[in-house]
Amino acid sequence: MILYPAIDLKDGQAVRLLRGEMDKATVFNDDPAAQARAFVQAGCEWLHLVDLNGAFAGEPVNAAAVESILAAIDIPAQLGGGIRDMATIETWLDKGLARVILGTVAVENPDLVRQAARAFPGRVAVGIDARDGRVATRGWAEETDVDATDLARSFEDAGVAAIIYTDINRDGAMAGPNVEATAALARAVSIPVIASGGVSRLADLIALRDTGVIAGAISGRALYDGAIDLREALAALRA
Template identity: 65%
Template sequence: MTVYPAIDLKDGNCVRLFKGDMDAATIFSDNPAAQAKEFEDAGCTWLHLVDLNGAFAGAPVNAAAVEAILGTVKIPVQLGGGIRDIATMDRWLDAGISRLILGTLAVKNPALVKEACRLFPGKVAVGIDAKGGMVAVEGWAEASEVEVAELAVQFEDAGVAAIIHTDIDRDGTLTGVNAEASSALANAVSIPVIASGGVKDMDDITRVKTAGNLEGVVTGRAIYDGRLDLKAALELAKC
């Protein structure tokens, strides 16, 4: 299992939101590249980046911060937020991003996501942000009428590398990861599923690991708040 430390970028800073609210952002670092290096030095094998401004704008906004991170670490990086066309995907992959996370596009233009999978094999993940079991888009600002599993099964056999399943109601709240919902999604598709949202401590890492069918877990605030010992989480994930 992989532990993905999260670096959410807003106005060039490393922040965490509360339930996806851009007006409820806590700044944890004004040097995202240095934060990324700390994660790499701790033994992390992947980084999870989100361009929050980009998710709302529909185009990359925090490119300078992302590029600084890519110039600082050697471990693979997955990135979401504001990636809405092939040209943007191509630019990010050329810049060194290892995996693109497509969320809004998966709902509004699934054919383009499938085309991206064909053009960039193994480089495309689908981000499914859930609120009450329904998919949210446009940086979580807009609710869709699409159920989580309904969206996921559209991408069976498309070549999607992973699904990042985020429970928005838990994200940034430290109330516990929704491992049950993520596990249920993993049972519904053959695509690897990564749980995200609400991780509070080592018990959550254990819950994701013992689910038995989840590829990994994304965690942010629990690390920054000191509630989760990152090195201990990484050791448990390797067992």
């Protein structure tokens, strides 16, 4: 199982939100590129980036910060937030991102997801963010009646590289991930599923790994707070 350290970007800084609320942001580093380098030096294989302002604006906002990160690292990175048209997808992939994450458009314009996945094999992921099993969009600000599992299944034949499943109620709360719901989603589809939200200790990562069906896990606050030692976690997951 791959561990993806998260760098969430708000106003050019690396932050973490509590349950997706922009007014509950904690700044962890005002130099996102330096944070990225620190994660790479600890041995991570991937980075997970989120343009939080972009998720609300519907277009890239923290582009300068993302580009500084890409210039500072030599490992693949994936980015979500504000990517809602083919031109933006192409621009980001051309700038060196390994993978873009499409969230809101997966609900509002699923044909774009399919088109992008065909055009860029292995480089398009779907972000499914849910509260109580129902998908939320536009920076988690808008609730829908769309069932998370139904949405995931709708992309089975699209060729997407992964599904990033976030339990919003767990995100940033340090209360542990929703292992059961994430594993159930992973069993419902053949697409690799990456868990996000609530990973707060090494035992959480082990629990996700031991389901045998979850391909990756994203952690942010626990790494910044020191609740998880990144080197130790990477070694444990490789063992």
